[in-house]
Amino acid sequence: MPSKKALVRRPSPRLAEGLVTHIEREKVDVDLAVEQWEAYGEALREHGWETIEVEPADDCPDSVFVEDAVVVYKNVALIARPGAESRRGETAGVEEAVAALGCSVNWVWEPGTLEGGDVLKVGDTVFVGRGGRTNAAGVQQLRAAFEPLGARVVSVPVSKVLHLKSAVTALPDGTVVGHIPKMDMPSLFGRFLPVPEESGSHVVLLGADKLLMAASAPKTAELYSSLGYEPVVVDISEFEKLEGCVTCLSVRLRELYA
Numbered sequence: 248m249p250s251k252k253a254l255v256r257r258p259s260p261r262l263a264e265g266l267v268t269h270i271e272r273e274k275v276d277v278d279l280a281v282e283q284w285e286a287y288g289e290a291l292r293e294h295g296w297e298t299i300e301v302e303p304a305d306d307c308p309d310s311v312f313v314e315d316a317v318v319v320y321k322n323v324a325l326i327a328r329p330g331a332e333s334r335r336g337e338t339a340g341v342e343e344a345v346a347a348l349g350c351s352v353n354w355v356w357e358p359g360t361l362e363g364g365d366v367l368k369v370g371d372t373v374f375v376g377r378g379g380r381t382n383a384a385g386v387q388q389l390r391a392a393f394e395p396l397g398a399r400v401v402s403v404p405v406s407k408v409l410h411l412k413s414a415v416t417a418l419p420d421g422t423v424v425g426h427i428p429k430m431d432m433p434s435l436f437g438r439f440l441p442v443p444e445e446s447g448s449h450v451v452l453l454g455a456d457k458l459l460m461a462a463s464a465p466k467t468a469e470l471y472s473s474l475g476y477e478p479v480v481v482d483i484s485e486f487e488k489l490e491g492c493v494t495c496l497s498v499r500l501r502e503l504y505a
């Protein structure tokens with residue numbers, strides 16, 4: 248049976264020092280962030296996901312954004328090489344976790360850089376954002392790792408936000424959802440639905456019609472409800488202050504057979 252496992256990683260006590268690139272820095276309340284992280288994990292578990300905690304990386308302020316350290320396609324885990332040097336220490340613990348789950352492990356090598364937030368899988372199409380954190384060599388290495396497994400890799404320019412998935416994700420039927428002012432080229436995505444709020448473009452598919460999304464996007468939640476989806480809303484304000492979103496706080500593993 249396909250798995251419903253999700254990797255998560257406890258916030259570092261140094262979370263407030265996390266990187267900020269496209270927004271103004273605001274003070275982060277680390278205690279509140281830990282509460283929000285616990286509620287996020289609870290929301291996954293309530294919807295049938297088994298959460299697996301990756302060994303904490305307390306010296307890495309951004310380590311809670313575990314999605315950036317790895318991309319998993321079928322049973323192959325491609326360990327990222329973050330474009331942000333301060334994030335390179337995050338990958339070792341994630342590598343251990345995916346290996347323990349039985350994934351085959353592959354790596355992005357120098358000069359490649361790639362962060363998981365730049366990779367959006369929609370069925371067998373793998374969109375990869377080429378932007379501030381993922382370079383052309385990283386895109387080539389992703390292609391080399393996943394195309395032999397049946398993926399079609401489509402690279403997309405990203406210049407207005409941190410990662411591709413800071414601006415677009417996809418609904419269960421494969422419709423890509425995005426906030427146009429933050430996108431470079433909406434026309435690259437085929438079936439596309441614009442949403443009114445930036446954080447409304449971030450959805451985690453919990454199963455059936457349920458979409459995990461941030462409390463900061465009420466108009467988009469209404470739009471999704473009107474389309475027959477059921478938003479499951481979590482407050483992640485402290486992570487949003489560091490350009491994080493619901494997608495980056497976990498790595499969902501759906502195609503492992505256990």
Ligand SMILES: NC(=O)NCCC[C@H](N)C(=O)O
Nearest residue numbers: 265266312364489490491495
């Ligand atoms: N996939 C994501 O959206 N990751 C968010 C990473 C935020 C972190 N402060 C960073 O700049 O790397």
